[in-house]
Amino acid sequence: MDSVHSMKLSKILKNRKAMTPLMIGLIVAASVIAVLFVVMAAVIPVMKQEVYMQIRIGSIKANSTDSISLVFRVMCDYDDGDLWSIEVYKDSQLYGTKNVEESFVRNEMRTIGLPYLLAEEGVPIGEISSGRLVFQNGESYVLRIYFRTAGDTETIDLYSELAFVFSSI
16 A cells, blocks of 8 residues: 555656646745744844833842931843832831832843831831831831833833841941
8 A cells, every 4th residue: 555655656746747736835835934934033123021120039138227228139121111119018018118210221230229218107106217217127028119111101000029127237
């Protein structure tokens, strides 16, 4: 049975009229694949990726002896973006806020220093100094950063957060 099939195949290959549809099919298939590669090569570099920023693990530290100032590192992945607001939570309650204007380019990592955060309502009096949040040594907090696409003026709720335990200097 295999010899019958191979004879038919050899006859088809020898018959030039039967070869024409096969060759046309191969040329069309190759052309379609070539067009797909050209389109992909043109489209992929201009596809916009979402901006994403993250706080580097282990980078949140006290920046002064008065327990008011923080320093931490932020990495901007994928696309250019703006860091526009920072919040601190304790036990799921908003404790402090600070608006910032920091622009990042893709894949940039930068250290951000906060001289203070404004204390929110409901924060105990002992954790406020002149309206600024005073971090308590050994207490757990969550630092949340809000970011948006570079040049965007609308407030977008894209954020990244990281829990940390405050350790005074």
